[in-house]
Amino acid sequence: MSEVFHLGLTKAMLKGAKVAIVPGDPARSERIAKLMDNPEFLASTREFTSWLGYVGGQPIVVCSTGIGGPSVSICVEELAQLGVRTFLRIGTTGAIQPHINVGDLLITTGAVRLDGASGHFAPLEYPAVANFDCTNALFAAAKHQGVQPYVGITASSDTFYPGQERYDTFTGKIYRHFRGSLEQWQELNVMNFEMESATLFTMCSALGLRAGMVAGVIVNRTQQEIPNEATIHSTEQKAVAVGVEAAGKLALDYV
Numbered sequence: 001m002s003e004v005f006h007l008g009l010t011k012a013m014l015k016g017a018k019v020a021i022v023p024g025d026p027a028r029s030e031r032i033a034k035l036m037d038n039p040e041f042l043a044s045t046r047e048f049t050s051w052l053g054y055v056g057g058q059p060i061v062v063c064s065t066g067i068g069g070p071s072v073s074i075c076v077e078e079l080a081q082l083g084v085r086t087f088l089r090i091g092t093t094g095a096i097q098p099h100i101n102v103g104d105l106l107i108t109t110g111a112v113r114l115d116g117a118s119g120h121f122a123p124l125e126y127p128a129v130a131n132f133d134c135t136n137a138l139f140a141a142a143k144h145q146g147v148q149p150y151v152g153i154t155a156s157s158d159t160f161y162p163g164q165e166r167y168d169t170f171t172g173k174i175y176r177h178f179r180g181s182l183e184q185w186q187e188l189n190v191m192n193f194e195m196e197s198a199t200l201f202t203m204c205s206a207l208g209l210r211a212g213m214v215a216g217v218i219v220n221r222t223q224q225e226i227p228n229e230a231t232i233h234s235t236e237q238k239a240v241a242v243g244v245e246a247a248g249k250l251a252l253d254y255v
Ligand SMILES: O=P(O)(O)O[C@H]1O[C@H](CO)[C@@H](O)[C@H]1O
Pocket: 023, 024, 025, 066, 067, 068, 090, 091, 092, 093, 160, 194, 195, 196
C-alpha cells in the first residue's frame, strides 16, 4: 500500500534511492529507466509514472511530474518523504535565442519565476537556482558524451501559451502583461522557456534538497512554433543520456 498520497510508492519500492530523475512526460520515465541496469516499473498514478533502475550499482528512481509547478511540488515532496534528496529534471524546451538550435542541450543554472507554485515555498525575492553539484555533474556528463551544452538562465512559466508569448492560439491574442515579454527575456540573455524549473529549484533550495536540470531544445521560437516530430525523440534521448550519467555520479555521494 502506498505510503504517500499520490505517487503509489513505498520506501521499500525505492530500494534506498536518494537520487530521482524527474521528467515532465510520463512516457519518458520508461525511456529513461531503460538506459539503466535492471529497469523495473513501479507505479502509474495520474501524471506520475515511476520506474526504478541502477547506475553503477546505485538505485535511481524515475518519476514523471506532469506539466507545471503544482504537480512538480507534489512529486518532489512525496519522493522526499520516501528518502530522495537529489532531483534531476530531464525536460524538453523552446529556445528563444537565435543561435541556440533544435537538438542542442541546455543546462539551467537559474530560473525566472514565472510560476505560482514557487511562491508557496519562498518569497519572490528568493532566487530559483540549481544546486552546484547537480549542475557540475550534468555539465561533466555532457562533455563526457561529446556534447557542448549551453548553460544559463531559463524562463519557467505556468502557462505554455500566454506566459511564453505564443500567438498561435485560437484567439491569436495575449493578455497585455505578456506582450513583448519574449523579446524582454531575449534581451536579458534568457536561453529558453519551459514550465517546471522555477518550482523545482525554489522548493529544493528552500527545503535543503539538491536539484538540477538538463533540457533538449525541440523548437526555436525565433524560427518556428511547432516542433518537427522527427527531431523530438533524438533530442530527448541526448538529454536523457546526459541526465542518467549525471544521476549515477550524484548517487555516489550517498554511498
Ligand atoms: O517535456 P517536459 O519535461 O514536459 O517539458 C516541457 O514540455 C511541456 C510543455 O509542452 C512542459 O512540461 C515543459 O516544461
